[in-house]
Amino acid sequence: MNGFFTLWKILLLLRVLNNFIYAKMNPLKRNRAAEKQGMLSMNFIGIEASALPYSKGTAPxxxxxxxxxxxxxxxxxxxNVIDCFGYSIHxxxxxxxxxKPENLHDALRRAKGTFAYYVVQNELLYVGTDPMGFYPLYFTSSQNIPLAFSTSLTHLKRRFKNLTPNWDAWNLMLNGEDLLGDMTTIKEFRRLREGEVLCYSLNPSAVSQRTISFPFYKTPEQVSDDEFIEQGNTILTDVLSTLMGEEENNLIPLTAGHDSRRIANAAKQLGIPFNSITQSTRHATNCDVDTLVGRQTAELLGIPDSRYQHLPMPSNETIITQTLEKDYWTGFETPAHEWSVNMLHAIPRDSLICDGIVGDQIVTNSVYYNFKKEMESASNDTSAIVDFIVKKKNILPLNSVEQERRRSxxxxxxxxxxxxxxxxxxxxVFNHTRRNTAxxxxxxxxxxxxxxxPFADLDFFHHGLSMSLDRKRDKLWQRTCIEAINPELASLHxxxxxxxSEYWREQGAxxxxxxxxxxxxxxxxxxxxxLMKLERSFSERILDTIGLKLMPNKVIKSWAWRYLPLQRxxxxxxxxxxxExxxxVLSEGTPPFISNRALSSSTVTSFPC
Structure with missing residues (x-):
């Protein structure tokens, strides 16, 4: 018996020693116990302490x-809080x-996931996001208002008055183009870009705010077709294992695209549990293609009914209200994606939504696939690329001066x-994909x-650059990568x-x-x-004056392509x-701005502010 206790004490001592050595060797310590207590916040905001009285609604x-x-x-x-080299990353x-990162900043620049953070080091406050810049982070850039930053443009706007529209941003968006670089819809705010980190000095005598850029990618060596397929599938497996492997609330939306089925297939092969959801949508052919293929994908992968949910299209009144909510909570940064808001009815809070919407643009580079002829002539010619972008979308041109500004x-x-x-x-990728698609x-x-x-991971971005464009113009590489693993899944529409439309209906859509x-x-x-800023024909002037006055509903409906962007x-x-x-601060309730204009109950939030 004494020998048993002696052996037990030796083993216990070895275990304690092992934990001590591991803690010394591994500088990354995550407070998992704290994560289990209550819900985590998905947004934060930082404000100069002196500005707190200026910002109403602040609760200590x-x-x-x-x-x-x-x-x-x-x-x-x-x-969340994680310790790294003795510094607390929030x-x-x-x-x-x-x-095994080299130091704090090396760890942050090579971190995986979609996130925003802040950390204090040597009297400096660093605020940043994932290296690709997909998690939103906004900050004040005007000397007329206090320093502040937030993961939400909406919450940042709520803390200030007398803000002004960014006409450059709306000049682009009214013509179906994307916000560029760090611009936002509000002139006084900017968004942190890819490969950047904000740095605020805590020393009153130093420069208060600056933006630090760091190199985070380089064009890799070109690979063969077979290597591209093998490497892409390996990267996806590694990324999903890292990001989804330890999660309990994984959710994979299934659509008719290749991106979502590729993620679902890889997660299934890895044995990662997940739920799935498909939202009915209206395809360009007036058919619900997403539901048709989403259900086929779920059935082929053997996703049980208990883990798969289909949502029908909501009423028109609900869609209009959800469009308003989408605009409000995105800071009016994108005219797209109102269809997705309805899924919030069915998604449990704190779900990890594993989505592939950016994959086609990063892996296949669909702009080359969709516009083969135009891209062949553009190549690396700046003027030709700009011509292509400007001419492709010229929906609501402003006056000639503004048109030239848009081109510049x-x-x-x-x-x-x-x-x-x-x-x-x-x-x-860093404008359309990051600012609009995502x-x-x-x-x-x-x-x-x-x-x-997963496809916004830095490894995937490098992977997308490892194939020459002449091989990307005639093949959908997302489909090809699936085909190497699951040919039947790849064969789905x-x-x-x-x-x-007739074909899709024959297939069951x-x-x-x-x-x-x-x-x-x-x-x-x-x-x-x-209206006065637009370049208008005589007939458009008649519509904008007499038409909108006498028959507003009919005119707006008949020329929705023109008036919906102007309404937004x-x-x-x-x-x-x-x-506001x-x-x-950071209220999640329905604001009066939404409730006063809604035609149905709110979807994003379920209670008033």
Whole structure:
């Protein structure tokens, strides 16, 4: 018996010693016990302490971190904390630090996931995101207002008055283009870019704010077709294992695209548990292709009914209200994605939404696949690329001066990425993909969910650059990569297939009549100052004056392509003028701005502020 206790003591001592050595060797320590207590916050905001009286609605109980009395870091609920080389990294979203980092900043620049963070080191406050910049982070850039930053443009706007519209941003968006670089819809705010970190000095005698850029990618060596397929599938497996492997609330939305089925197939092979959901949508052919293929994918992968949910299309009144909510919670940064908001009805809070929407643009580089002829002539020619972008979308041109301004903005952005044949890819990924395509999930963050974007991982971006463009113009590489693992899954239809409405209905897709949904004249009136900025024909002037006065509903419905963007802009201007500083900091409730204009109950939030 004495020998047994002696052996037990030796083993216990070895275990304690092993844990001590591991702690010394591994500088990354995650507070998992704290994560299990209550819900985590998905947004935070930092405000100069001196500005707190200026910002109404500030409750001391929200303060997570007070730094040197100069900054107040606030979150509605708890924030994740992870220790790295003795420094506490506070973060929201999902962050996985690399093994054996060289130092704190090396760990942050190589971290995986979609996240935003802040950390204090040597009297400096660093605020950043994932290296690719997909988690939103906004900050004040005007000398006329206090220093502040937030993961939500909406929450940042609520803390200030007398803000002004960014006409450059709306000049682009009214013509179907994307926000570029660090611009936002509000002139006084900027968004942190890819490969950047904010640095605020805690020393009163030093420069208060600066932005630090760091190199985070380089064009890799070109690979063969077989290598591209093998490496891509390996990267996906590694990323999903890292980001989804330890999670309990994984959710994979299934659509008719290749991206979502590729993620679901890989997760299934890895034995990672997940739930799935498909939202009915209206395809360009007036058919619900997503439901058709989403259900086929779920059946083929053997996803049980208990883990798969299908949501029908909501009423028109609900869609219009959800469009308003989407605009509000994205800061009016994208005209797309209103269809996704309805899924919030069925998604449990704190879900990790594993979505592939950005994959086609990063892996296949669909701009080359969709516009083969145009891209062949553009190549690395700045002027040709700019011509292609400007001419492709010229929906609501402003006056000639503004049109020239729009071209100069696009040209300056393209020149930032001029280097080799991948210029258009980089420009697309860090503007269209990052600022527009990925913006669908901002309302989901507002309701306490996290997002996992496997194809936005830095390794996948490098992977996308490892194949020459001449091999990307004629093949959908997402489909090809699936085919190497699951040929039957790859053979299912996708939204990339060019078929008629009759064909889709023969395959079993439901027909969804197209209804031109716009806001009602009672919800918003388009001010003359907006119409006056447009370059208009005589007939358009008649529509904008007599038509909107005598038959507003009919005119707006008949020319929805023209008036819906103008309605969105008008609503945005109303939002800027509305004083929301009295709303509680980071409030998740339905704001009066939404409830006063809604045609149905709120989806993003379920209770008033």
């Amino acid at each position: 109980s929200f303060i997570q971190h007070s730094i040197e009395g100069r900054w107040a870091l606030l979150a509605h609920q708890r924030i 973060y929201v979203g999902q962050m996985k630090l690399p093994e 903005l696009i040209e300056a952005s393209v020149k930032e990425y001029i280097d080799d044949e991948h210029t258009m890819i980089r420009h697309t 913006a669908w999930y901002y309302p989901f963050l507002a309701k306490g969910n996290r997002v996992c974007l 996708s939204t990339r297939d060019r078929h008629s 439901a027909y969804v009549p197209r209804d031109k949904l716009t806001f009602t004249p009672e919800q918003v009136k388009i001010p003359k100052q907006i 802009f008008a609503i945005f201007l109303d939002w800027l003028e509305e004083d 500083t009295s709303l509680p």
